[in-house]
Structure formats: C-alpha cells, structure tokens
Amino acid sequence: MQPQQKNRQERSILKDKLSWLWSEYSVIIAFLIIFIAASFMSPRFLDINNQMNILMQVSIIGIIALGMTVVMLSGGIDLSVGSVLALVGVIAVIALNATGSIIAAVLTAFIVGSFAGLLNGLMVAKGRIASFIATLGMMAAARSIALYIANGGSISGEVSGFSAIANSEFLMIDYPIIIFIIMTVFVYLLMHKTRFGRYVYAIGSNEKAAMLSGIRVDRVKIGVYSLTGLLVSVAATIETSRLNSISSSSSGVSYELDAIAAVIIGGTRMTGGRGKIIGTFFGVLILGILNNMMNLMNVSPHLQGFVKGLIIIVAVVFQKRE
Amino acid sequence: MQPQQKNRQERSILKDKLSWLWSEYSVIIAFLIIFIAASFMSPRFLDINNQMNILMQVSIIGIIALGMTVVMLSGGIDLSVGSVLALVGVIAVIALNATGSIIAAVLTAFIVGSFAGLLNGLMVAKGRIASFIATLGMMAAARSIALYIANGGSISGEVSGFSAIANSEFLMIDYPIIIFIIMTVFVYLLMHKTRFGRYVYAIGSNEKAAMLSGIRVDRVKIGVYSLTGLLVSVAATIETSRLNSISSSSSGVSYELDAIAAVIIGGTRMTGGRGKIIGTFFGVLILGILNNMMNLMNVSPHLQGFVKGLIIIVAVVFQKRE
Amino acid sequence: MSNDWIVEMKDIEKSFNRIPVLKKVTLQVKKGEIHALLGENGAGKSTLMNILGGVHLADKGFIMVDGEKVAITTPKESQQLGISFIHQELNVVGDLRIYENMFLGSELRNKLGILKVEEMCRQTKDILAKLGVRLDPKEYVRNLDTSYKQLIEIARALLHRSRIIIMDEPTTALAEHEVERLFSFMTKLRETGVSIIYISHKLKEIKAICDRYTVLRDGEWVATGSLKETELDQITNMMVGRSVSEERFVQEHSFGDTILEVKDLGCEGEFRDINFVVRRGEIVGFTGLAGDGRTELIETLFGYRRKSTGEIKVNGKQVKINHPKHALKAGLGLVPKDRKENAIIKDLNVIHNLTLSSMSHFEQAGFIQEKREKSRFSYYRDKLNIKLHDPTVTIDKLSGGNQQKVVIAKWLEVGPDVLIFDNPTQGIDVGAKREVYQHIIDLAAEGKAIIILSSEAPEIMKVCHYIHVMYQGEITASINGDKATEDLIMRYATGSKREGGKGGKYRNAATAKE
Amino acid sequence: GEESSGDSEDGGDSVDSDLTIGISLPSATHGWMGALIDNAESQAKEIQEAEGINYIMTNAADPNSQANDVDDLISQDVDVIVMLPIESAALSPVGQKVKDAGIPLVIVDRELENDAATVVVKGDNEGIGVNAGEYFIDKLGGKGKIVEITGPPSSVTEQRGAGFKEAIESTDGMEIIASQSGDFSTETSLEVMQNILQAQPEIDAVFTQDDGMALGVVQAIKEAGREDIQFVTGAGGAKEVFESIKDDGLISATFLYSPTMVREGVKIAAELAKGEDPEETMVIMEATEIIKDNVEEQYDPDSKF
Ligand SMILES: Nc1ncnc2c1ncn2[C@@H]1O[C@H](COP(=O)(O)OP(=O)(O)OP(=O)(O)O)[C@@H](O)[C@H]1O
C-alpha cells in the first residue's frame, strides 16, 4: 500500500468514527448545546439545586419513557401510560389506606400496572389489534375506571411514611432520581445485553423474519407491554408518594405525548427496530431542561407551547443526519 | 378440467367473494350491528331528529377524519388537527370582525389551515421529521398562537350572517351534514379516481418503490398535509359558525384522537397503504352513535371512557378477519 | 467519438462511507444489444446500475446517452431518458393492484384528470399475455407469488417502451419456462433496437441470451468482450479467479436412520397428501413451478402456517409444531427464500443477525457474551468466505450474496438435524454458489438431513440424492437424483405427466419409471 | 419578557425592584382558566409597571408538573408564590414545601388540605350549587325535571354538583333526570344537550356548571325548537351570558365565579412580598346570583371573558 493511500485511509477512518459518533450520539450533542445555551441564558440554571430539580422533575416521565422506548423499538406504541399511571395510583392508595402497609401498596401498584400492560400486550399480540388503537382503548378504559373508583376526585394516602419513598434523599440525591438512574441501567442492560432486548429489536425491524428465526413474537410483545406497565407502576408509585395523593382526573394527563416526544428526540425510530435507551435518557433531559428554562425565563404562558414545539422540532432536525 | 375440480373452483370463488365483502366492508357490517343494537336499546334512537343530530354532530370530526385518512394512508399521522382548528377559528373570526366580510373570513380560514398543513408537510417531506413529532410540534405551536392571539379566551363573530353557514338547512338537511357528504365524495374521488390518490396509497405502502417509480414523494406528501389542513379549515369554519364563536383554549381539544379512532375503526391501517374513505365515513358514524347512545342512556360520565374504549376495541377486533 | 454507444458510463467512481465500491469503471453498451454485466457478489454491479438509474449519484465520472453527456440525479430523470430499471430487490407496491403497479408514475388519464382504469387494465393484460402470464389486472400485488411480482416488474419496464432496460437479476424467482418466455421477449426487443443491460449469476442464461459482456471485480473493470468469442470458463475465471465446474457433485454414500417423516400433510387451499421421509446424510430436493405449494409446505412443516391434516415425526417421535420455535426445538432449521422479507433483520448488525436463532450459545448468566459472538462470526466469515469490511454495520449494507451467506451461517450455528434451504442460492455468484453447495454436501456427509427447495431443476439435480416434483400442491413424482433429467422434471412439474401412484401412501410413491 | 428576569440592575424608582412574585397555574384547557391566566398575567404586569415587582409565571397540565413548577419557583428564591392548585390534595405537600422554605403562599380558587397557605382567595364552588339550587326551587315552585351539565371530573365539578343536589333535596318535587359532562366546552355541551333533548321529552330547566357550557346548551335547545325548557343557568360570569340575562334570553341567571379573583390574589401577593402582613387570611368571592335586576352592575362590555 502506498503511504499516500494509507494516509487517506487513516483520515477516512477518523472521519468514519466521527460520523459514527454523530449518528449514534447526536442526541448527546444536542443535549450539550441546549445545556450550554441554557447556562448562558439564565445564571440560575447551573445552580446545583436547579440541576437536582430538573433531574427530579424528569424522573417520572423518564421512567415511563424507558418503557415507551422498548414498546416503540418493538414497532408499537403505548398511549395508555398516563391513564394507567392514574389508575395504578388510585388503586395503590386505596390499598395503602386499607392495609396500612406500604409494601402492600407498592406491590398492588406493580400488579395493577403489569396487569394493564399485560392486557395491552394480549390485545396487540394475540388480538392482533394495532397497538395505537389497543392502547387508545386502554387509555380510555383505565382513566374511566380510575374516575369511577375515586369518584372523579383525588385520593390521599393516610399512612405516614408512604410519602417518604419519593421525598427522601440518599447522599443528597433524591430517591426518584436514583430510581430513575437504576431503571435506566436496568432497561439498558435488558435491551443491549440480553436475548429479550435483541428479540425486541428484531421484531421491530422485521417481524416475519424474527418469527422464522424461531422467536416467539407473541410472547416477546406481551413481555414488552407488561414491562412498560411495570415501569409505569414504578412511576406511579413515585408520583403518588411525592404528592401523597393521586388525582383520578388530572394525574398523568398527556404523559404519553411527553414520553413519546422524549423517545423520538432520543433518536428512536417511530416504526421500530432502531433506537437506543441512552438516547431516550438524554431526550428526557432535553425536555426537562426546556421546561425548566421556560419557567426560569418567564416565557409568556400562552407561548410556552410554541417555544417547546419549536425546540423539539429543531432538536429532531438537528440530529437527523443519517 | 374435471367437473369435480370445477365445482370446487366455483365454490372457492363464492367464498372469495364473501371474504372480499367481509374484508372490504366489515366496518359497514359493524356499523349495522351497532345501529340495530342502538335502536333496540333506546326507542328514541331511530327518531329522525336524533338521526339528524348524530349526522350533525359527526360532521366536524368527520371532515377532519377524511383528512386524517389521507395522511394515514400516506403512512403518516397528524396530531395537530385540533389545535389548528382552534387557530384557524380564532384568526377567521378576527378577520370576520375586522373586514365585516364573510367571504374574507372563510378565505382567511382556508389560507391559515392550508398553510399550517403546508408547514406540516414541509417538515415531514423536506425536513424528514417523523410525522408524529412534526405534527406534535405543530399541535403545541398552533394552540399556543391561538391562545396568545385570543388572550386565552374565546372570540365571537360580530357579523350577522356568519352563523348562517352552519345553522341553515337545505331540504331539511343541515348545511354541515351536506358539506360533510360533499367532502366525503370529493376526497373519495380524489383518492380513488386520480393520480394523486394512487400515489398516496403507493407511498404509504412502499415509499421506496414509489420513489423508484419516479413519483415525487416529497410533493405528494406536502400535498397530503396541505389537503388535511384545508379540510381542517372547513371543519373550523363550520364549528366557528355553528356557535358564532371559538375558544382558543377548549375548541378542538383531543379531536385528533377522535379522528384517528374513526379512521382506524374504518379499517385504515396504521402504517399506511391500506384503507378506504368509505370506511372512515362509517367509522365516524359508529363513534357518533356511541356518543349519542351514551347520552341517551345517561351512562355515568366516569364510565363513558370505559364503554367507548371497549366498543372501539371490539369493533376493531371484529373486523380483523384477514 | 463514435455514435455506436447508446449508453456510455466513463470512469465512474463511487464510495459508501469512504469505502470505494467502484473504481474508474467504464461500461459501454451498443444500441440493440443485450449486454451482460458480470461479477462476484459485491463486485459493484448493482451500484453501477443504480447510478445509471438515478438511485445513487456517482462521486466521479460521467454518463453519456446517445453520445450526449447527461446528468441523472433522480429515478425520474433516468426514466425520462428512456431508461427502465428492474431492481435486484423487488420494488412492487403490495397494496396496489397489478395494473396500478404497472402504470405507477405514468398513469393514463383523461382530460379531466380522471384515471383511465379500463384502458390501463387492457394494456396490462396484453403485456402480461406476451410474457405468458394470465393474471387479473385488478388483483392486489400483495396476494401474488414472488415470481409473479418479479414478472410484473419486468412487464412494467417493457410497457414503458424504453430504449434501455436494466435487468438486475430478473430471473432469481422465475421458473424455467417463465425464463424462456422472457428470453424470447428480450430477443424481440433487441430486434427493435432496444438495449438491455443484463445482470445474472446464471451463466447458462448469459450464454443463451447475451451478446457482449463486461466483467467487474472488486469494483474495478476487468474485461469487456463478445460472448461468442469467449468461453464461459474464461469468464468465471475473470470473475472469481478460478474456474467452476458445472457437473453433478453430490456424493453417493449410505444414509442413516430416518430422521424426518411427514405423513399425509395437508393445508387447506395450499397442498395436500404430502408424504416423504428424509434420512441422515440424505439430500432431498423439492422442485416445481411457481404456485406448486412447496414453500407453503415447508412453512407449514416449520410451524409458520397451520396444517389442516397429517402428522410429522422427528426421530420416530411425533412432534407438534405450531410455531417456528417448536420446529427449532424439534431439530429443524429453515433458510427461507426472499431474504429481504423473510431472512434478514435489516436493522440488526451482521453479527446479531448471525446469532439471532442461537442466543443460548452465547449466554452466560442470562447475559449475552459479545466476545463469543464475535469470535463465532470470524469463524463463519472464514468458513463461508463472507466479504465485508465491518461486521458491526447493519446487514443491509452487504451485497445480496453475502447477506445470504450470513443467513446460512445463522442456521449452521443453530446446528439442526434437518436443515431446509428454500432457494438457497438466490442471487449468489457462481463462486459462492459452489461454496454453498459444498457446505450443503458437507453437512449431509456429517449426517445431517437436508431438504432443498428450488425452482431450478439443474440445481436440484446437481446436489440432491432424491427429488420430489410438485404440481398444484401435490407431489407428482419422486425421482432418484441420478435418474432425473431436466426434461422429466419439467414434465411432472407442469402437470403434463403424473406419477401412477398419485395419492398413494408414501414409500409407494415409487421412483419414476423412466 | 426579559424585563422580568431576576436581577434588574436599575437602582431605579423603588427599593422593591428585586422582588419577584412566582405564579403557578394550570394550563388553559378551557375558557375560564384561559381568562384566569390572562387576568393573572395582566395584573402582574400592572404591578410590575407600577411598583417594579417582577413576576414569573408557570403553567402545568397535571399535578405532578405543577409540583415541578413550584419546585422551580422555590429554587429561584421568589418572594411570594401564587398558586392555583390543579388538585388540592396533590399540591398540599408542595404547599408545605413552600411554607418550609419561608415563602408566603397565596392560594387561589381551591384550598389546600393543610395550613400551608398564608392567604386563600377563593370563589365559592359549593355556593354556586347551593345558590343555583335555591334559584331553581324558587323559579320552578319546588317541582320540576332538571338536566345537569357538569364539568369534567374534578373537585370543582364535584363541589358545584354536591351543592346543587343538597339544595334541591330539601324539596320532593325536584328531580335531576339526566346528568352528563360537557367538559367545560361549548361544543361538547351542545352535542351532549342535543342528545339529552332526544332522550328527555320533558325538561323544565337546565343547570350548567359553567357559562361556556350554558351557551352550548342554549344553542342545542334553540336548534331543537324546544319550548318546554323554561330557563338555563350558568356559572362564572361571562360577558355573553350577562348579555343573555340582560336581553331576557334563555339563560336567566348565573352565579359569579369570576376569573378576576386571581387579580385579588396577585395583589395580595405583592403586598406579602413587600413584607406586609395580610389583612385577611381568607378572601371569599361570593357566588353572587346574577339575574336581570343586578346584571348591569357586573356587565363590562370590554371584558374578554
Ligand atoms: N447503500 C450502501 N451503503 C454501504 N455500502 C453499500 C451500499 N450499497 C452497496 N454497498 C456496498 O457496495 C459493494 C457493491 O455492492 P453491489 O450491490 O453493487 O454488489 P453487486 O455486484 O450487485 O453484488 P450482488 O451480485 O451480490 O448483487 C458491496 O460491498 C456493498 O456492501
């Protein structure tokens, strides 16, 4: 090989690496830009308390978005997350007040959430209903049941200690943040280091080929929605504990849109098969910073939607270099 | 050919025809079943006034759902319809009050609606942003601008005659119903008798093949979203004229979900390429009957979501025989 | 410059992700000739044609059509120059009807802009009839067999009365008689002055139909010449650097125990009364024409479809197979046809595609051992001679032939007792084809049982010990491989000859008495 | 606007120039809330211009996001917080946080479940129901078939409904024959009322929980050409409803629940920010019955709501 060519090749390898970095991690770059812009725009932004606030604020949507990522990687969508969160919260608080046991409440939450997810999964995998419509139905149904149980109002926990779950700190870091990070690591490992994750990607990319490879597509899908339900119940537990109450009418409203936005900003493809957990993590942070900045900068309330919509679109365009 | 075989073939042709009828028109059958069930459940249901009411009530969502069908056939989605409706209404009323001319108001509505659609189309086709996220951004932005312009309140028309658009009758039939039916026929012809419609199906089914066939995929997509915007502005004109006012905060809220539900109940595939305008028409009617029945039977508002979600899922499962 | 050339591509260069794929390639095509474009998998044939078809842009070089320099940046521009392109991968729109596909992008309309449906249907019917196909133009393309989809793509190119037609492996999914019809059609076109650029790995076809050839190797131009003056041997030599024999190379050896036994298998509307056995070390072939039901049969056997009658025994034990996973557990493996739709997961990288069906080999405490995956991949890369730069790219970046090798490797890794290959050499170059056959034979020698499905009688004859011919969902003949002739197979496959014991019990479905 | 950001360096007109009011409201999902947000902002602007007190305004769609907003406000060291809790129970712990941070808290419209609030400015939701109930008994002579159009599920809806039921339960002849949600939306109420009109051949009067919904109901009645319905009532205090009352329209009464109440809250907050003690800790804006006799006192032709 001539030295010239070798040189050229080396350069091209470098460029490849860079473009790889870009395509894989453009969301991180977008995040950094927004982060830096934010710290210039508001002196308060970098304050450690503010940073902690942001993390705390994104933790609930973040945990939901992790589940949403998995669903979307499998080629589906879950519109029911917000309603299921409300339902799980309502039932968990009732269980809490009835038994007086925090553990019972948390367990109830997990069971209700995974069960709702399981139902979604069954509708999608066995009933062969488009996930959009199946989870739209679940969205209506779960909210409805929550309203019915709680009579349209909100229910408060009557057991002291329950609110400690979300309101305690460990080494100065709030529990919800820690739970969010643990969940991120957990879902990351699940998706990238285990067979389940591999199968989810395969199904999202080519369902028929996945099936002909001997993958139990049905079971994997059921698993995907159940997992999401479980993650929603973790989020519901945090939310309920944080406010020591849950509203059957307004809790979780439009969480699905926030979660989906975070997932897409994070670079996951709408149609499945492509995307990364780590992208969602940063997508969630970007949304969190946006909300935070809008409050810090006192954007007119009627215009906040505009600014947010705009920045989301810019962030997505920005990372759209294939 | 042996006679036996021929016989077999004939039978299979009959079977084919039947299964074709079923797969093409199962939504009509679902509609008939729900219609008959409704007439047994409430004696008032069949009343001609009630029937007219239902048609009147679905006309706005119906017109939007036509546009949504086109978008979804092309493989996209438009979440911004409800917000754009509010924005169009607000600007149209302002134009109405400023100029005193009904024609100016209607023209303004059409321009604003198509322009919002055009922007959606540009983001999707040129910006290569997933339609979900592009229109989610538009949803936030349009609502935001409407709120900003109207200061969060509602605006009423001050020109007499404007409210006649939606409140007049022709041969006993309300104008909105007539407009809805005309729009259905128009979109039907567009989708099934013209090149544009053909291209939309092709793009939704196999975008790459469509592009390799020399179809200007970008332009068709821009056309699709602009058309939807235009249909939304027709719906906005009717809605505004009906009450002679529009609310920047509450008008059009969650119309996108109703429209999408109608489209999917009508048998259009979430991922595009397959579906029928006529299916959407009946999908819209099914939703209308459901809402009507729930009020007629005085179902608890808390449980209405549950009943509705359930019936939507049943209707979808029911027609899911491939 | 002479005006002989209708198309001239000069010094074309192209790289993907900085990896050069075409290096100063020149291609010159005469008016009214069929020009073969030859080369191994990944040589750059499709890429070169994609540049002519406006799918990709060349990095360097220029294109002349009719002696004039042209800029082709979109498929539309290419079409406007009179170029039609039948792509290697099927590009039909499944949700449109046949006639809609045929006229996609150039619909016939009346003055009002309303589509002239009946006229388009009529023309569709005509052109299909010329190719010897009788189909309802209003049928949805998604309901058609792959070979018909392929024919529709071809018909579409012909319909447009182009001056230049690019055919990138048009016959991979076609049956023999369909190929013959296509060839006679091509000959007629050539007489009217149309030029055809023809890509195929089937050298027999090349010899039969083409006038001149250009050979590419590793993205470089190697040779151009007349086929009349060049022996096939020489050409394969230029392509793969050695010659490849064409004779039957199955090894006769004794078979072991019966491992798979299929009794009275049937599936409503697809096939019925299927009986056969496969023994260890045996290579059994299934052949027939499009629509003979053999793919459906195998999909049923493999649990992708539901059977309506019959039973399946593996190693003497009856097994219930309702899902491919059950088949996998029972010891069956399937390399499906139509790689793009059924075999590759295009968003997974090459290694992950390889290991997808055998995850348990790579797990430890529930976690995937990526090192082990990598080393396993290197093993197959050497063994099957898979050509790629980086195994962590998604598999769709590989050339078709190399994709196929990865799929085969995937099933080798699973290591089933019975390995089924449906159209295993689709789009594979001559060199690689031989390698694949060799692997199949080695597997048989190791004691595996092999089933091969192919519509190419020669391929089946070359490697199978035993051949079943299917026609309209039934096995019409079962022939020993060494007794089979192409002619005999064709007669059974077209239904013009039937086995005496049709519908009789297996084992009695005796060898054809020919 | 940028003029409102924390540290303005003009040592200008008053010592209060670095005081900030934090405002946390729900987002504008229906007309009343839209008007309230508008009122809050314009009041805050007025105070800013007059006294140089800055403000920061946040909106949230659900209780958890509102808790986030309040956290943000606390961490910005605002001097007072005005909050309209989406849900009383859910925002109570957050109110406690505000109190613990030593920030005075003005609660508007809906009370917290603890004593974190420094001042509460609220309308009388139950009063709306009770006053409406009494109005109905009076007008219908203690006997009649009533349709109720409620808001979407929330504590507001519940209190108004409960008050109404409680009031009419005192008589035997009053019956709620249908109760459906109009989602605080004119369009939805129109449709819902249309359907109810079909189901109910005899209706004497309609109680709606919101003026916007009353307008939709009236439209439905007009379109159906029904003569049996004697009157419709609203709640809130929208201009169009006042006009209907003035002109002897079908809407004959409404019960004040004005979005302008937030103005009061912001004004009190400004006082608290300056370190003054509140005059009252509970300001209740009465659910005054507005009928033809007293409508002129309330009617403002320039109002946006
Ligand atoms: N879109 C792409 N991105 C990256 N690499 C590509 C792309 N398309 C083709 N290549 C690479 O270019 C080379 C040439 O591929 P090409 O498809 O032209 O081969 P071919 O000669 O048609 O082979 P085959 O006979 O297998 O079809 C291969 O190494 C392939 O991996």
Ligand SMILES: Nc1ncnc2c1ncn2[C@@H]1O[C@H](COP(=O)(O)OP(=O)(O)OP(=O)(O)O)[C@@H](O)[C@H]1O
């Ligand atoms: N895979 C098969 N499916 C169905 N029938 C088969 C199959 N293999 C063999 N047979 C039938 O079994 C009979 C014996 O076949 P085969 O050709 O193997 O006999 P052979 O040569 O005497 O035995 P061997 O192969 O052990 O030397 C044949 O008549 C043939 O019809």
Ligand SMILES: [Mg+2]
């Ligand atoms: Mg190729």
Ligand SMILES: [Mg+2]
């Ligand atoms: Mg290729």
